[in-house]
Amino acid sequence: MVQGTTSDAGKTTVVAALCRLLRRDGVSVAPFKPQNMALNSAVTADGGEIGRAQALQAQAAGIAAHTDMNPVLLKPSSDTGAQVIIHGKVRAEMNARDYHQYKTVAMAAVLESHARLLEQYDAVIVEGAGSPAEINLRDRDIANMGFAEAVDCPVVLVADIDRGGVFAHLVGTLSCLSESERARIVGFVINRFRGDIKLLEPGLDWLEQQTGKPVLAVLPYLHGLLLDAEDAVQPAQQQRGTFRVVVPSLPRMSNHTDFDALRAHPDVDLQFIRAGHAMPPADLVILPGSKNTRADLAWLREQGWPQYLVRHLRYGGKVIGICGGFQMLGNVVRDPHGVEGTPGESAGLGLLDMETQMLQQKHLQQVSGSCLFAEAPVTGYEIHMGVSSGPALEHPAFMIDGRHEGARSADDQVLGTYLHGVFDAPGANAALLKWAGLDTRQVVDLDALREASLERIADATRPLLDALTALR
Structure with a gap:
């Protein structure tokens, strides 16, 4: 031992x-x-x-x-x-x-x-x-x-x-x-x-x-x-590239290993923004997973992220939400059974026309499929307690195991998915970065690096x- x-x-x-x-x-x-x-x-x-x-x-x-x-x-x-x-x-x-x-x-x-x-x-x-x-x-x-x-x-x-x-x-x-x-x-x-x-x-x-x-x-x-971190967010490295990706460091952020492939990308400058820190201009903002979606939504509001996101999108930036971050992008998050905390509901950020309800049974699955906005395979895994519904899901982001998954906004500036590890496969990594505005020949193979x-x-x-x- x-x-x-x-x-x-x-x-x-x-x-x-x-x-x-x-x-x-x-x-x-x-x-x-x-x-x-x-x-x-x-x-x-x-x-x-x-x-x-x-x-x-x-x-x-x-x-x-x-x-x-x-x-x-x-x-x-x-x-x-x-x-x-x-x-x-x-x-x-x-x-x-x-x-x-x-x-x-x-x-x-x-x-x-x-x-x-x-x-x-x-x-x-x-x-x-x-x-x-x-x-x-x-x-x-x-x-x-x-x-x-x-x-x-x-x-x-x-x-x-x-x-x-x-x-x-x-x-x-x-x-x-x-x-x-x-x-x-x-x-x-x-x-x-x-x-x-x-x-x-x-x-x-x-x-x-x-x-x-x-x-x-x-x-x-x-x-x-x-190597995959057990829990703590690794210290920021020196700026690697010119394409800036910003991630709010949520108090209950989960599976921040989703960003390991971006941290390793030579053209990407990935920054985690902690409480009280200024939010810099960015090409792409990613809302990460959360173990307490409603509490982390409240934290985002306290820190001024909704106003920042509106300004970011107005100037042509892109936004991705992963798992809990995907749920936050909708109109409302309901937790009637108190699965993640006090029972109740919270208004979402309103960037995707959908709503989420927390369930008492957790969804766990390894998945694979393809991007619907590019010709690229995608792999990942789902770990979530909620189910999302609404018109936004009629414009999905991926085809996973024969079903539609995720959502994209009508103007194609906002993308949401329940898939953790969505950046890990080299093809999906390149496709998502190109969608966000980075067209590069650099390829990151996370599994080979690991x-x-x-x-x-x-x-x-x-x-x-x-x-x-x-x-x-």
Whole structure:
């Protein structure tokens, strides 16, 4: 099991790298994360929903993603509540206190999935969540040491040296653990190191003397990786191109991995605009997915986005809405059952003549088809609770599995779709950008870029696998 001293220490990347290395070595391997809290998710081959990071790790292992790889997924809908997904299906909306009581049920699902994976694969690489040093979460823990103790699993502890204070992170984490938990840790990994390793060696010697634990590997800082983020929006890169794409950074934005292909495009300058920041002129504005569409609509209004969009369209700009962003483009969003929050309805942005009603059953599906505004194939996946209807749907954007999907405005300036990953296929990427005003010969193959990144992290992580093999 790979645990970390903090969130974003590199657990996801280390697990993906180990999965790729074992696959290279002819070992059948599967990733596993008992509990994930993330708004980036993926649809599996068995029709369920798991964390996006586990889908990436499954790709590294060369197998199809399955709900057993992430049996418990929490998708926050507010600061105190989350949608609880068990074995790929929505179980309930719970506040933090109720979920704490529910953890015994969740642990049963976790152990069931882990046992199934052990029966099918030679190796299972487990990823922890956050940090095992979060004392307030230790009772009934299913994500870190609680799971490791339950299945008697050895643990590797990862720390990010690029944050600073790496030795304090490691020693401090150990001090927060019980004696049996400390004994379970077989060694440390120091991640994202750049510089002269000779200057680090005195610190490594001190750490081993203080803790009695070996440093199994020091992994380098790798620039230019393109890997699916588990949750946090990655920092903005330097401006790449002249075609400006602007995305409001919604408080409950989901599946911002939809924009990875645009971030990698050499002709595109993609900017996420946070609360309180000025909205720059743009060629294309994309409203992303949302875990709480009505609350994020209210946020857009507070920030002045409706007025910005009217001005943007007046000057010939284009707008795309994806999933929750698509719903926002309509006339009204109704949530009579309180699926995403307080029951009620909210006026939409009125840019597409349609309305949306939230349902209690989530729609989950992998899809493929073609664009109706260009000769290009499209692939993607649907994850949504609502159903949209209205005249705007009579002018669809795609033909998906034999049915019309999405909508375009009469003046063809506004396009909406429920498809996540709509920019991932090279043909659809080029077609959508051309529709928005960028006619370029540059082609971005997101899957090829992801594969290249997986190979790079695997190469860099070989010393860790060698050290773990020697321990056995």
